[in-house]
Amino acid sequence: MAEQVKLFGVWASPFTRRIEIALKLKGVEYEFVEEDLVNKSDLLVKYNPIHKKVPVLLHNGNPICESVVIMEYIDETWKGAPILPRDPYERAMARFWAKFIDDKCVPAIWKACWSNDEEQENAIEEACELLKTLEAQLKGNKFFGGQTIGFVDIAANTIGFWLGILLEIVELELLTEEKFPKLCKWIDDYVNCSVIKENLPPRDKLLAYFRARQQPPTGSKD
Known part of the structure; x- marks a missing residue:
């Protein structure tokens, strides 16, 4: 069967x-x-x-x-390319950083993009501090998973692709090469990795989708 x-x-x-x-x-x-x-x-x-x-x-x-x-x-x-590390400690750390992305980074980024003027300055500062913490986890590697795409890289796809589109819509300079050189290099490597590139939505279509709503994608997160 x-x-x-x-x-x-x-x-x-x-x-x-x-x-x-x-x-x-x-x-x-x-x-x-x-x-x-x-x-x-x-x-x-x-x-x-x-x-x-x-x-x-x-x-x-x-x-x-x-x-x-x-x-x-x-x-x-399923067998095949491992997504999580095989070492128990490294697996635990991968889970930790994936949770950090979902519980800390993504909400802070959303707030920085969509809050009003009074709240936005503090929200941007918070998002930048969290992104600095995440960037430090690259530790000179090409990907968070080392030299190949792994669990944390996939979990960070919001930052790797969606964030650039949201920042273009709200006209906000948050993730710049000057502030985050390693993270920007990771983004470039990430979106140009064949398995990632083939499974990302068309950028123009996604940009139009969010422009039509002018708000974050509610209801899709879990």
């Missing part, structure tokens, strides 16, 4: 794209089910009744929710 792998997601969501990258790295064939977060499907609600958000991976009828959890599941389920 053939494996059934379905991904319920939104094409513009960085969290959905994390899962597509992980599946492609492992060479897993899957069916993509595009969701409308304004009018969520019954299946999405059924498979993720707690959060009712994307992405949701359906593997042989079993749903897995939350992008970081799904990435770990993919790494443990």
